[in-house]
Amino acid sequence: MFEAIDLARFQFAFVVSFHIIFPAFTIGLASYLAVLEGLWLWKKEDRYLNIFNYWLKIFAIAFGMGVVSGIVMSYQFGTNWSVFSDKTGPVLGPLMGYEVLSAFFLEAGFLGIMLFGMNKVGKQLHFFATLMVAFGTFFSAFWILSVNSWMHTPAGFSINEVGQFVPEDWIQIIFNPSFPYRLVHMLMAAYLTTAFVVGAVGAWHLLKNNKNLCARTMLSMAMWMAAIVAPLQLVAGDMHGLNTLEYQPAKIAAMEGHYETKKGAPLILFGIPDDDAMEINSIVEIPKLGSMILKHDFDAEIKGLRDFPADEIPPAEIIFWSFRIMVGIGMAMIALGLWSLFLRFKNLFYSTRLFHQICLLMGPAGFIAVIAGWVTTEVGRQPFTVYGVLRTVDSVSPIDAPAVATSLLVFIVIYFLVFGAGTYYIFKQFSINPEQDKDATKKVGSLGVSLKLFDKA
């Protein structure tokens, strides 16, 4: 039988994994929409408005699902992790409060105008609303990543007589040691995730007709993003890794599959980690490269899991793999970006079917990488909720297992039904040819009329 804590952990992992899919997509999409609307206002080409309206509908669905799954998150801390809430509330609560005040209200307040207000407020104000929504998603990422980073690298606090974390220095708390790396890494991940979805939809319509102007624009914009941001993400990820090595060395050891402390540690590409025996049966490894990557020295010593206290190490069996999935996808993204540059140079960008097919295949890659990345960092934080200070077993609510088991079951059923339907509707919109999206073209007409009215007024 499962203990209440296992169920609570599984429930949290489940609802947060589902949730992250939507923000990862909408952070990028909000910025993309702002760019499209800006380009339309600037260049006055209808294709930008067409693409804008096309993705606006998808944004509306994804954002709605992000909101409802996010409300669940804001209550999950209290319902299932009440001791954690009591102890960390004084530090994390205000940061989340700032997220609500500066981000959630901004997004929600201007979303209505962004979705429904074009005919009512005119194009400048509408563009302003789109920008506010995009800023909102950005601020939201800022605060929630600050919260999350603090749980990994807590700073600027003391502990009072009842065991609560008490804030001492807000700058140290907000800009805690891992925050800048995590923020940059996540924002780029969100942009890449969106870019690969947009690229896949563009590629799909190009496969049907490679003269499709809107599809060409989508694929081209998406692949510029891939070509530029994917390599930068590699650099950011590497810096984030070095930061983790400094503050959470056990996590790095588990990610790399290093059980034994070694001078000149290898880079293990593939292997089977075994947490019980505390050893890895490595299949493919490159000697000394591990030390080189982590410490920029071929002979540096890398501490293995065996030399950490047994009750302070995360499960390598999970994060060894999740880390490789993330990195593997990142490499594939870089490769595709490079290929896109080559094809542009050769003037084959819109005519290479194989390239379009692979872009299509890579559509969901960002989501998988994001979830794999979060699994790596969050499972890697175990067995703590606040790293080194508060243990997961000491964080949980005093709730009986049957209640948690029931809620978990209900969440699973409802999430698959509801978000399954949402995904289906998003795919339905994808299947519409962006050049023949009737609603979008209708919009241009009615908008033209209303803009004249607006100009007169």
Added chain:
Amino acid sequence: MSIELIWAIILSFAIFAYVVLDGFDLGIGINYPFIGSKWERDIAMNTVAPVWDGNETWLILGGGGLFAAFPLAYSVVLPALYVPLTAMLIGLILRGVAFEFRWKDKSKTQIWDKAFIIGSIGATFFQGVALGAFIQGIPMEGRAFNGDWWHWLSPFSIFTGIALVFGYGLLGSTWLIYKTENKTKRHMQMLGKRFFILTLIMILIVSLWTPYLHPEYFEKWFSYPRILYVLPVPLLVAISTVCCFRALIKNNDLQPFVWSIILFLLSFIGLMISIYPNIVPPSLDIWQAAAPKKSLQFLLVGVLIFMPIILVYTSFTYWVFRGKTKPDESYH
């Protein structure tokens, strides 16, 4: 005034804002079963489509604010109300996605309308249940909830659940009176009157029941000289009742909605009178539950900066979508 008390007031404001704003858009779902035609349902949905998301954000502010300012209260109340709150969240998911999904597939509109109805009624009912269980009191030991996971279940909490469904139903129908015209408006006026009478009965019963839940509640309302201070609340309820009823009879556009809000405000003040100075009845007070001063001060700065801005652009959005909602107003 202490900063702890200021925070209690801010949170009360956020919760009341949530009750009114999400109250009327949940209320639309409660009225939905009585709105027959698809055409009218479309309009009803579109009266809140641009604002429902902002309305629900107040719920997150309520939860987040409690977490930040009164973490102990947050960590006691939420496990105690585990079942009703989880059920409420499920309801909010069902009706939240219905706003988008019902337009996406003409053959499935019916299904998402049902999800909208069940979600709205379920979320409201369980919110009311949570409220009732909260008023009844939450047993604590040390810094944690000490009770079974069905502790919330009682005749009183079930009753407050039903009461809130009628109450939000009233907010929803009076909002729709304000936002619709002609036949739909007449239809909503009829529904409004019914929800009004049901709500009134519920307010009466809950008001009379609550003082008998705990001796302290009774003291707060009926001991001399306190009774002189609190007497204005029931008197104002009586006056608002008459005004709301007159506005409904006279077919006024906006007034029934405004008077319904005032009825909610008075009920809310009544609740505050019963509970104060506790934040978790029966024994955890505002000062015991408050976060350290540094936390309260830091977020208070944020509230003072952002809240006026939020109120401005939220009002702006309502202003943009002011007036009667027309059948063709939708981006779909």
